[in-house]
Amino acid sequence: MQQLLFAYQLGPHFDLGEPIVLLESIGRLAARPYHWQKAHLILSAIRHRAQDDNVTLVKAPSYREFLASSAASFTVVNPTSFGYRKLVDSERFTVFPSRGFVTNEDRWASWMAPKSGKGFVFEDFYRDTRRRTGLLMNDAVPIGGAFNFDHENRLPAPKKVSSLPVAPPWQPTEDDIDAGVRRDLMRWQAEGKIQLSGKDGPRLFAVTRQEALAALTHFIAERLDLFGPYEDAGLEGDWAMSHSLLSVPLNFGLLDPLEVALAAEAAYHSGNARLSSVEGFIRQVIGWRDFVWHLYWHFGEDYTGLNFLSATAELPPSWKELDSTHVQANCVSHTIAKVSDRGWLHHIERLMILGNVAMQRGFNPRELNDWFISSFVDGTPWVMPVNVIGMSQFADGGMMSTKPYAGGGAYISKMTNYCGECPYNPKVRVGENACPVTAGYWAFLDRSEAELTGNFRMAQPMAAMRKMVDRQAIREQEKLRGTAL
Ligand SMILES: Cc1cc2nc3c(=O)[nH]c(=O)nc-3n(C[C@H](O)[C@H](O)[C@H](O)COP(=O)(O)OP(=O)(O)OC[C@H]3O[C@@H](n4cnc5c(N)ncnc54)[C@H](O)[C@@H]3O)c2cc1C
Ligand code: SF4
Numbered sequence: 001m002q003q004l005l006f007a008y009q010l011g012p013h014f015d016l017g018e019p020i021v022l023l024e025s026i027g028r029l030a031a032r033p034y035h036w037q038k039a040h041l042i043l044s045a046i047r048h049r050a051q052d053d054n055v056t057l058v059k060a061p062s063y064r065e066f067l068a069s070s071a072a073s074f075t076v077v078n079p080t081s082f083g084y085r086k087l088v089d090s091e092r093f094t095v096f097p098s099r100g101f102v103t104n105e106d107r108w109a110s111w112m113a114p115k116s117g118k119g120f121v122f123e124d125f126y127r128d129t130r131r132r133t134g135l136l137m138n139d140a141v142p143i144g145g146a147f148n149f150d151h152e153n154r155l156p157a158p159k160k161v162s163s164l165p166v167a168p169p170w171q172p173t174e175d176d177i178d179a180g181v182r183r184d185l186m187r188w189q190a191e192g193k194i195q196l197s198g199k200d201g202p203r204l205f206a207v208t209r210q211e212a213l214a215a216l217t218h219f220i221a222e223r224l225d226l227f228g229p230y231e232d233a234g235l236e237g238d239w240a241m242s243h244s245l246l247s248v249p250l251n252f253g254l255l256d257p258l259e260v261a262l263a264a265e266a267a268y269h270s271g272n273a274r275l276s277s278v279e280g281f282i283r284q285v286i287g288w289r290d291f292v293w294h295l296y297w298h299f300g301e302d303y304t305g306l307n308f309l310s311a312t313a314e315l316p317p318s319w320k321e322l323d324s325t326h327v328q329a330n331c332v333s334h335t336i337a338k339v340s341d342r343g344w345l346h347h348i349e350r351l352m353i354l355g356n357v358a359m360q361r362g363f364n365p366r367e368l369n370d371w372f373i374s375s376f377v378d379g380t381p382w383v384m385p386v387n388v389i390g391m392s393q394f395a396d397g398g399m400m401s402t403k404p405y406a407g408g409g410a411y412i413s414k415m416t417n418y419c420g421e422c423p424y425n426p427k428v429r430v431g432e433n434a435c436p437v438t439a440g441y442w443a444f445l446d447r448s449e450a451e452l453t454g455n456f457r458m459a460q461p462m463a464a465m466r467k468m469v470d471r472q473a474i475r476e477q478e479k480l481r482g483t484a485l
Contacts, residue, residue, distance in 0.1 A: 001018055001074065001075050001094070002018055002019045002020065002021050002072060002075070003015075003016045003018045003074060003076065003077075004021050004023075004074040004076045004088075004093075005020045005021065005022050005049075005055075005076075006076075006077075006080070006084060007042060007045065008079075008080050008100075008251060008252055008253050008380060009079075009080075009099075009253045010209075010252050010253050010254055011209055011252070011256065013253070014077050018075060019056065020052075020054055020055045020056070021055075021074070022055050022058070023046075023060055023063060024043065024046050024057060024058070025059075025060055025061060025063065026061060026188065027065075029043075029188075029194045030194050030195075032370065032374045033195040033196065033374055034194070034195075034196060034197070035196070035198040035322075035375050035377065036196045036197070036198050036199060036201075036343075037199075037200065037203070037204070038343050038374075038375075038379070039194070040178070040181050040182065040185060041203065041205055041207055041248060041377055043181045043185070044177060044181045044203065044207045045252050045254075047177045047181065048207055048208045051177075063084075063087055064087070067087075073091075073092045073093070074092060074093055075094045075095075076093050076094070076096065077095075077096050078096065078098040079098075080098070080100075080381070083381070099256075100256065100257070102129060102133065102257050102258050102261070102285075102286045103132075107132070108294040111125060111128055112298070122288070123147070125287070125290075126286070126291070129286050130147060130282075130286075133258065135262070135286065136278065136279060136282060143268075143275065144275045147279075148279070148283075149228065149275065149279050149280060150280070152276040153228040154232055155229040155230055156233055156414050156415050156416075157233040157234060157235045157415060158230075159417075162236075162237035163237055164226060164230055164235065164241055165226075166222070166223050166241075166242045167218075167223055169204075169215075169245050170206075170214060170219065170245075171204055172204075172206060172207070172215075174202065174203050178203055182200065197340075197375060198322045198339065198341070198343055198375065199341055201342065204245070204344070205248035205249065205344075205377060206248065206254060207248075207252065207254070208254065211254075212246075212249035212254035212255045213255075215244075215245065216260060216263055217263075219244045220264060220273070221267075221272065223244070224242075224244075224277055224281060225267075225272065225273040225277055226277065227242045227243070227244070227277040228274065228276040228277030228278075228279075228280040230242055231243075231348075232348050233415050233416060234346065234348055234353075234416035234417075234418070235416065236330070236334050236417055239341075239344075239345075239346075240346070241346055243346045244281070246260060246285075248377055250285075250289070257285050257286060257289060257290070258286070261281075261282045264282055264285070265278060265282065291386075292383055292386045293382055295390070295400065296381075296385060296386060299386070299396070299399060299400075303389060303396065304365075304366050304385045304389055305366060306395045306396045306397070307364070307366070308396060308397035308398075308451060309393070309395060309451055311359070311362040311365055311393070311395065312362065313361055313362040313363050313482075314367070314483075315363055315364075315367055315371055316483040316484060322336060322339055322375065324336035328422075328424070328485060329357075329424060329435075329436050329437065329485035330418045330419065330421050331416070331419070332353065335349045336354075339375050339376070344376060344377050345376075348415065348416075350376075350387075350392070351392055353412065353418075355388070355405065356392070356406060356407055356437070357437060357440065358392070359392065359393050359394065359405075359406060360443065360444040361440065361482075362444075362447070363393075363483070365388065368388055368393065369388040369389055372384050372387075372388050386400055391405060397451070398455070402457050403455055403458055404452070406444055407441060408426070408437055408438040408440075408441035408442070409424070409427070409435035410426055410427070419435075422435075426438055429442060430473045430474055430477060434477065439474050439481075440478060442465055442468065442474050443474050443475060443478035445458075445461055445462060445465040446474070446475055449465075
């Protein structure tokens with residue numbers, strides 16, 4: 001038998017020990033307008049893996065057409081999306097349990113069982129995983145006496161600097177395969193076979209096992225120690241801050257999340273990184289990543305269609321075309337430019353700038369979800385819905401989080417340096433220099449009053465909004481401003 005390997009299963013832990021068939025499908029790239037650098041990473045990762053002795057690369061318009069052209073049977077590691085799981089749901093496939101996460105489906109099911117599918121809390125799942133893996137544990141007791149050091153990990157961006165005092169991230173050296181990928185992408189785009197968005201640029205992320213290990217080693221040795229304190233901060237001039245940039249190799253399956261967490265834990269034990277940073281990082285890798293994965297299956301295929309807040313606005317051209325030259329709001333203008341430059345933003349820029357603004361302006365959640373998948377180099381079908389529909393848009397009405405992640409300009413002003421260069425003032429909500437994020441926050445509460453009344457965590461901001469004397473003025477001003485910032 002041969003193993004059919006999907007593009008998100010490229011690491012050794014997905015290898016079932018049989019000859020491998022790997023598909024390069026131009027049809028997949030044509031299915032949506034991918035960011036240049038995302039399309040490059042996908043092709044480069046596949047073509048690099050195809051160099052291995054036991055791998056045969058097949059070029060086909062799509063998986064379905066490839067399967068129709070052959071009668072072979074395959075083994076397969078259960079793939080990572082509803083679409084691919086339907087594809088392998090046939091007698092031709094021997095399907096092995098999914099890999100690439102710390103907790104398997106059985107563990108999730110037994111953790112979830114007593115909750116009857118409701119009332120589950122992330123922190124509870126994370127602690128369960130810590131206990132079960134023994135990561136940062138002394139028997140049953142968490143090292144440092146607590147599971148959570150978030151209070152040490154909320155520093156605002158340092159003042160009067162343009163970047164964090166930390167080593168730059170690891171960067172790969174492009175090779176002949178990358179040159180071939182770039183040539184093919186340019187040709188296919190010129191021939192109208194695919195549509196690409198954003199800018200081409202030097203490859204920034206790991207696409208082979210060897211590169212992924214180099215990126216991991218560099219992050220653990222040089223950058224992890226400062227991960228925690230500035231986890232929630234942002235600087236206009238520092239695109240990577242002290243983040244790991246490991247989501248791409250993790251999502252390609254080139255790194256196993258447990259090996260990543262063990263490497264971070266070892267850095268704590270050797271005195272190379274502080275506990276709050278190591279715990280904060282491990283929380284992301286074994287906690288949030290697995291939680292989002294399991295919820296993708298738990299919430300089901302229709303989840304991306306939810307629209308609790310009835311948000312119907314179309315994404316503006318500056319987002320669709322990744323061209324923010326005419327956007328005045330400094331935070332939005334620079335984050336869109338960063339997406340265009342690299343197809344990547346760190347978490348707080350995704351959540352508290354773009355996600356927050358999208359919810360305030362009432363962008364259609366499904367369209368936004370598609371935009372994130374197309375535009376972000378680490379975007380996959382499984383990772384996006386819970387992060388976008390749930391965490392950032394509250395379109396699921398609270399299945400994922402208890403309240404919307406909505407905030408005004410004060411939060412951005414406190415945690416980042418974007419406001420300094422902005423023509424707007426984060427403290428002002430009505431008038432010419434009114435900050436669209438601050439005014440947008442109040443306009444959002446005003447517009448969503450019916451849906452959010454009854455959410456006890458929103459009671460206080462709702463009460464403040466109802467007392468505001470300029471409620472009507474904000475409403476009119478933000479209606480005029482629309483989605484143009
Ligand atoms: C609106 C929105 C869209 C997002 N889109 C993606 C996406 O397309 N792909 C993606 O992998 N993550 C996504 N995330 C989660 C998170 O922002 C990214 O994983 C992170 O920014 C990637 O950068 P990093 O590797 O430097 O992460 P670090 O900050 O160094 O964190 C370490 C790792 O933790 C994992 N992680 C942390 N938070 C999450 C999370 N919420 N969901 C899943 N994994 C998490 C990632 O694997 C990440 O590499 C999104 C979050 C939001 C709010
Ligand atoms: S003032 Fe408002 S629009 Fe300008 S950068 Fe700050 S939060 Fe963004």
